[in-house]
Amino acid sequence: xxxxxxxxxxxxxxxxxxxxxxxxxxxxxxxxxxxxxxxxxxxxxxxxxxxxxxxxxxxxxxxxxxxxxxxxxxxxxxxxxxxxxxxxxxxxxxxxxxxxxxxxxxxxxxxxxxxxxxxxxxxxxxx
Numbered sequence: 001x002x003x004x005x006x007x008x009x010x011x012x013x014x015x016x017x018x019x020x021x022x023x024x025x026x027x028x029x030x031x032x033x034x035x036x037x038x039x040x041x042x043x044x045x046x047x048x049x050x051x052x053x054x055x056x057x058x059x060x061x062x063x064x065x066x067x068x069x070x071x072x073x074x075x076x077x078x079x080x081x082x083x084x085x086x087x088x089x090x091x092x093x094x095x096x097x098x099x100x101x102x103x104x105x106x107x108x109x110x111x112x113x114x115x116x117x118x119x120x121x122x123x124x125x126x127x
Contacts, residue, residue, distance in 0.1 A: 087112035
């Protein structure tokens with residue numbers, strides 16, 4: 001039995017509303033995402049926001065004993081690690097809303113992974 005045009009339109013409206021709500025939810029969750037990573041020795045703690053931008057930076061007292069060049073390297077490498085961890089975390093966020101194998105999940109995960117690739121763990125940084 002075929003549906004009436006009114007029933008088809010209602011079904012389409014319901015599906016569109018559900019999709020719009022998932023998109024709003026994803027947008028909000030991505031906006032709220034952040035990642036904090038600490039260097040292996042604990043000298044540097046970096047937090048990045050959902051865009052990968054620096055949102056927080058803390059130095060342990062032991063950081064005072066490091067040469068400035070080494071401290072700068074630690075900040076940069078820890079920041080890149082936080083960005084890469086953020087990219088990995090986006091997979092879970094999108095999978096919860098759209099399913100792990102969905103086109104949306106692949107697109108968002110790929111976009112973050114391309115922007116913030118994982119790097120070798122040179123300094124033994126930890127999350």
